[in-house]
Amino acid sequence: MEQLPKPHAILWFPDGSVILKTDSYLFRVHKSILSRESSVFKDMFAFPVNEDDRANEYDGLPVVPLLGDDEKDVIQLLRMLYKPTFGALKLSLLRMPCVVGLFKLSNKYHFSGVDAAFQKELKVVFPQSRAAFGKPQGASVRRSLFTHDNLLPLLPVVQATGKTKLFPSLLYCCSQYSINAILAEDLPPETKELLLAGREKVKLSIHDAFAHQVDYHHLGMGVCKRNPRCRTSACFAEFDTKCQTQIESKPGHGEEFFTMKEFDEVQTSTPPCDDCKEGVKKILSAVRDQVWDLLPEIFELNM
Numbered sequence: 242m243e244q245l246p247k248p249h250a251i252l253w254f255p256d257g258s259v260i261l262k263t264d265s266y267l268f269r270v271h272k273s274i275l276s277r278e279s280s281v282f283k284d285m286f287a288f289p290v291n292e293d294d295r296a297n298e299y300d301g302l303p304v305v306p307l308l309g310d311d312e313k314d315v316i317q318l319l320r321m322l323y324k325p326t327f328g329a330l331k332l333s334l335l336r337m338p339c340v341v342g343l344f345k346l347s348n349k350y351h352f353s354g355v356d357a358a359f360q361k362e363l364k365v366v367f368p369q370s371r372a373a374f375g376k377p378q379g380a381s382v383r384r385s386l387f388t389h390d391n392l393l394p395l396l397p398v399v400q401a402t403g404k405t406k407l408f409p410s411l412l413y414c415c416s417q418y419s420i421n422a423i424l425a426e427d428l429p430p431e432t433k434e435l436l437l438a439g440r441e442k443v444k445l446s447i448h449d450a451f452a453h454q455v456d457y458h459h460l461g462m463g464v465c466k467r468n469p470r471c472r473t474s475a476c477f478a479e480f481d482t483k484c485q486t487q488i489e490s491k492p493g494h495g496e497e498f499f500t501m502k503e504f505d506e507v508q509t510s511t512p513p514c515d516d517c518k519e520g521v522k523k524i525l526s527a528v529r530d531q532v533w534d535l536l537p538e539i540f541e542l543n544m
């Protein structure tokens with residue numbers, strides 16, 4: 242026999258005015274709170290209850306079945322709504338294991354406060370400037386998304402909000418997964434195509450930029466005037482090789498190229514002499530800026 246949903250232990254307020262129903266739970270909550278936070282619920286409650294719906298009542302209260310919504314996401318969302326300080330909490334939404342489900346729900350029912358908190362956080366974690374991308378706070382949240390396997394699933398949810406344009410670095414991070422991981426993910430075919438094509442274009446742009454430096458330095462200053470063992474072209478060639486040979490079975494956090502310390506500090510097996518090092522550093526930084534600026538075009542966000 243099918244198990245009937247039962248009242249939830251915490252989200253059951255005796256003075257609640259509406260019952261939300263999932264597969265195994267009933268939540269007795271308040272129309273006023275749902276209406277305040279969500280325009281979808283506000284509109285829903287604005288209509289008078291018709292006679293057919295009366296058959297669905299529980300304890301004399303209207304029952305709203307939440308069709309197709311994941312139960313644990315619903316619980317998380319409701320608990321947040323009943324903690325009015327959630328927006329001010331230092332707690333990061335993007336660090337939550339259930340972030341994708343939560344974002345989906347807030348988008349579906351237009352929970353404006355939760356939505357605003359999401360947008361604010363996304364802007365910090367997937368910023369538009371490379372300098373901001375290198376900040377440790379965002380990097381640690383990206384790593385957490387990656388660890389919980391939430392990075393790729395987050396993309397279609399952001400796409401559904403129509404605001405992908407603001408987050409080229411999210412697309413970049415997603416494109417740095419292995420080809421197999423992208424293919425295996427439950428994503429719309431056009432998103433997979435975009436990521437796989439973008440992945441190749443990123444690699445190619447890096448290669449073009451480095452190959453140019455290798456040529457230039459090989460021709461112009463193959464032998465450093467100050468130190469015969471200093472070979473800047475070999476240094477650029479090594480960085481290029483590093484970027485082109487990603488290990489397929491072990492995807493990174495998708496940020497190595499733009500934030501890696503080895504680049505910042507010019508750590509190579511053929512280091513340039515101290516006199517040339519600062520120049521190389523500047524060029525490495527310029528190459529990374531150049532590729533960063535190409536991201537919107539690579540991921541077709543300019544249309």
Ligand SMILES: [Zn+2]
Pocket residue numbers: 465466467468471472513514515516517
């Ligand atoms: Zn030198």
